[in-house]
Amino acid sequence: MIADRLRTGIIDGSYPLGELLSEKSLALTFGVSKSPVREALLQLQAIGLVQILPQRGGLVFKPDAEQVRELCEVRLELEQAGLRFSMQRDRAQLAALLASIVDDMRVCFDLKKPVAYQQLDNSFHNSFFVYCGNSLLAKAYEAINPRVAALRTHLSTPEPYLLKRSLEEHGLMVDLVKNNDLGTALQLLREHISRTQEVHSRAVGDAKFGSGKRPRRRRAGA
Known part of the structure; x- marks a missing residue:
């Protein structure tokens, strides 16, 4: 599941805090269309790991x-x-x-x-x-x-x-x-x-x- 893999990547440090997760790049990486990538990013936003950027993807959370x-x-x-x-x-x-x-x-x-x-x-x-x-x-x-x-x-x-x-x-x-x-x-x-x-x-x-x-x-x- 894409959301699980991204969640693991953020938690284990594969994706730095504040990094842009591009819909296009992720779709190519996982071999899927942008729709499941968008859904995965929405799931990650719901648990506070990502901030959605319309038409671009999402930013890994970067707390102050x-x-x-x-x-x-x-x-x-x-x-x-x-x-x-x-x-x-x-x-x-x-x-x-x-x-x-x-x-x-x-x-x-x-x-x-x-x-x-x-x-x-x-x-x-x-x-x-x-x-x-x-x-x-x-x-x-x-x-x-x-x-x-x-x-x-x-x-x-x-x-x-x-x-x-x-x-x-x-x-x-x-x-x-x-x-x-x-x-x-x-x-x-x-x-x-x-x-x-x-x-x-x-x-x-x-x-x-x-x-x-x-x-x-x-x-x-x-």
């Missing part, structure tokens, strides 16, 4: 600092609720899932695979909603997650010392969930996302959107 703040604020509220409900309703399963993901993150860290690490980072945060017992909450997070994941890829850095810090924090979160320390877990999450907001806000001010090059990455584990 204010939009980063809004996204991080909503992300924080949703993740705190997801974590709280999951710990209340099925803490053992949540802890097991998070521990499994962190084990895989350690492997990626040791093998120096930052892209795979960031994908697992995204899975870690998605896990807060697997056992939350609230489909509306999970869908609300699903609505913003593509943009969260894309910013993690485009504006984070694979620097080893930052990846190590990220890995340590995620490991600590697993321990806090296992020990049923909800208060400290929520505090760690607030600090984690607050730092992400600061880093990403600075990064969008520096990034050369739409230049055809990926913005310089900043921090891992966002």
Whole structure:
């Protein structure tokens, strides 16, 4: 499906923030007419990844600092609720899932695979909603997650010392969930996302959107 492939390309960094996605070029790439390309771009616009440009195609979203703040604020509220409900309703399963993901993150860290690490980072945060017992909450997070994941890829850095810090924090979160320390877990999450907001806000001010090059990455584990 064209929309799925474009969505993946934006999230994994194949399409830089602010890049023009030409209807004509995409139609040639996928071997289709412009109509399915237009439909795919409309789907991506609905989840905030693309801004439609009539008769041209779409621009990959390029948030400013204010939009980063809004996204991080909503992300924080949703993740705190997801974590709280999951710990209340099925803490053992949540802890097991998070521990499994962190084990895989350690492997990626040791093998120096930052892209795979960031994908697992995204899975870690998605896990807060697997056992939350609230489909509306999970869908609300699903609505913003593509943009969260894309910013993690485009504006984070694979620097080893930052990846190590990220890995340590995620490991600590697993321990806090296992020990049923909800208060400290929520505090760690607030600090984690607050730092992400600061880093990403600075990064969008520096990034050369739409230049055809990926913005310089900043921090891992966002």
